[in-house]
Amino acid sequence: MSLLTVRNLSVAFPTQHGWFQAVEGIYLDVNAGDVLAIVGESGSGKSVAMMAVMNLLPPTARITCDELKLDGQDLLAMPPKQRRQLNGGTVAMIFQEPMSSLNPCFTVGYQIDETIRIHLGGSKKERTERVLHLLEIVGIPDPKRRYQAYPHQMSGGMSQRAMIAMALAANPKLLIADEPTTALDVTVQAQILELLLTLQQTQGMGLILITHDMGVVAETAQQVVVQYAGQQVEKQPVKGLFNTPHHPYTAALLDALPERAPAGDFLPTIQGIVPGQKDRPTGCLFSPRCTHAQANCHKQQPALQRDNEIWLRCHYPLNLKAEVAHG
């Protein structure tokens, strides 16, 4: 059964210059045990989309959605109080900066305990046992001592583990990780990613990983969603994405990676910059920068099309005939 179903999610914010469309037309299907990566650069709206699913955006945001179902429950029809209960219970989120995501005034143990208290209940003894157990499975040594530690007494990697423990406390079915390792060293990153995948498998959770690091995507994801300027431009299984990207943006992005670029002094680049609020092009949002753009790309926005596991928003996708030929 689908854990998370999102159909046509859009988010807009009011600004001095009118409404800013931060997210436009997101379609997602995540099942238990899936690992989905959402990739995009700044301005792609990847964080905003997931915050909208968790209902964590400021009330000024305008969120529209055709369908939003979590674990079979319709989130759109749900009263706010009930929706709040889902956060932490059914779906949990971990953030980029562990040092600033933990409350500096309370001990780590207290914060994890809070989640358990709200969602699972139980006596103080039972809760403490669970907290210690959680600290253990996320790989924090000496859990009894760390229970009493404050966030500033822990390193970045340790804090992130504590956050993961907090997220897992109430046995969520879906875990959303928003750039969980960007602020960490690469060796610590490897440990944390390994931990996330292991836990995801043992707990049977769905995992949505938001990142801008293509290396992380290649090594952890099963499905990949590529977002550009708030829109979903491509969704593919990970192998296909890296070997035969269909959207010109994905292809250009992969080409610009130093490890994939052909030998030589200079790297291939994508001309131009991501459109902001004031310079949104008519037609396809990527068309001003696309090397494969044709006349009608600048006039008409492509709709999101689906073909089995591949979602695509492009008038003239790449590598498609070859894909079709292979069945």
Add this chain to the structure above:
Amino acid sequence: MKLFADDAWRTTWNYFKESKGGLWGLGFLAIVLFCVVFADVIAPFDPSLQNRDALLLPPVWTEAGHWPYILGTDAVGRDMLSRLIYGARYSMFIGFVVVSLAVVIGTLLGLLAGYYSGWLDTLIMRLMDVILAFPSLLLALGLVAVLGPGLLNAMYAIALVMLPHFVRLTRANVLSEKNRDYVVASRIVGAGNWRLMFNTILPNCMAPLIVQATLSFSNAILDAAALGFLGMGAQPPLPEWGAMLAEAREFISRAWWVVTFPGLAILLTVLSINLVGDALRDALDPRMRRS
């Protein structure tokens, strides 16, 4: 030294406009400033002109009122309205001079304390702590008692009492800015300490200082009025609003207008400045957050 980008002023004004209170305050202040500049033209009488025939006349809309004494007269027959209009000059003068003194000296001390740290920082901050330990009005009174009563001495005293706020504010900002990359970058290209303090760091600390300055303006007026009320500030016959209140003490019951109007003038001016200061603070702060 350009304090803000041009479009920064425009954006600030856009946000400022959203505050109704701020706009009202600004409007009233404009009236006060008008009085300051054009007092000679718009005041019906000379403020120290005494008219024995028109002692303690009530305002013109009452029964016993008499045109052209619109707001009535005081105990020696001076026109209230004219005194109030000229009094605006004193209040604005007080506020401006006091705040200028406090800002300039306070910012300098704060810059030195925050930038150099060490013993200089300790020395300056403990000095400020001593000043803060005294109830402000008491300290001002004490200083005036030593220096002698008079408006100028009162102003020096009030400026001293305000100093710690600016020193602390500047120091806090300097501490948080001085380790930023752009300061290090300026140092690498050869900026010396003074240039770093005044040219590189100071412009980035201005926003909270401006807000504090507007709020201190109103405090200065209040403190000067209080000192004047106690007889230690402006001396008669100066039409300073606080001194006017002092002179009118004995007439509270039988000639309410002699007390009420100066009091109202102080109240409205201070209120306007506070509204402007609040609106300015809101305009300067969330601007960073909004777009």
Add this chain to the structure above:
Amino acid sequence: MAEVLRAVNLQQEYVARQGMLQKPLIVRALNGVSFSLNAGETLAVVGESGCGKSTLARSLTLIEKPSAGELWLAGEQVDTAHKPDAALRQRIQMVFQNPYGSLNPRKTIQQMLEEPLLLNTKMSGDERRQAVATMMERVGLRPEFAERYPHMFSGGQRQRIAIARALMLKPQVVVLDEPVSALDLSVRAQILNLLTELQQDLDLAYVFISHDLSVVQRIADDVMVMYFGRAVEYADAKTIFSHPQHPYTQALFSATPVAEVGEKRERIHLQGEPPSPLKPPQGCPFGPRCAYVQDECRKEVPVLRELNHALVACVRVEAINIRVTSLPSI
């Protein structure tokens, strides 16, 4: 090729006060780093947080004078005895990591770019304006933007401004502290290309500090891997990427994710975290986390020694490398 920068046993100490009653602790952020750099070449300094690479950057540019060691710039010794002066600033400059923090929000581009000229040369106002316009074009910015403020530019453009500022005095060496880490992927390639182009045109020497190995592999001539204030491996890029010898280097390379979908790689699992500089471990600082640690590792701190065309600071390299059969190349 002329040698433009040489560091000999650079050390940097900080005093960590532990309250009024206890003796202050000496924290060694840099514990003896030596290297040499020629014009037109790039030395990449690789390491994680706490390894001392930022301290190295500050010592090289003399923001903080090194506590000990020698620093030679274009043949002249400039370390502890010298005060940074105009001549020095025209030899070595720096580009910072954060494009949003390294530009003064209250200054126009014109003011920022002409500041080095104002402080170090006797150029007239017009000459300075011309120099700024020329430099802006050089880094790919329109000169008419000179009167704008930093917040009006994107991250990539700000980094171009930062590079322009570093080049105003025509230095021979530029220290780049993670110059592209904070930028979007598509912008990184642009900035890296710009840096390559400038290096070729102006014969610049780069000290390129980065934790991103894919970038390092592209642009570095030599690579120095740092851990806990020391260099643990120092070799030319080709050698180090094809055959890393120090266990930490191997772990670092192994931990870096690669943008290729293939077989699950054999990962070297690094436990624990880097040691705190307040409590340095006995002997080799990597010992507590090393999979190959033995008693002899704890006896003394290993020094760099020549092995297979590289300098490696490990006493057990020969023993280890016989065991490790194949390591994936990036």
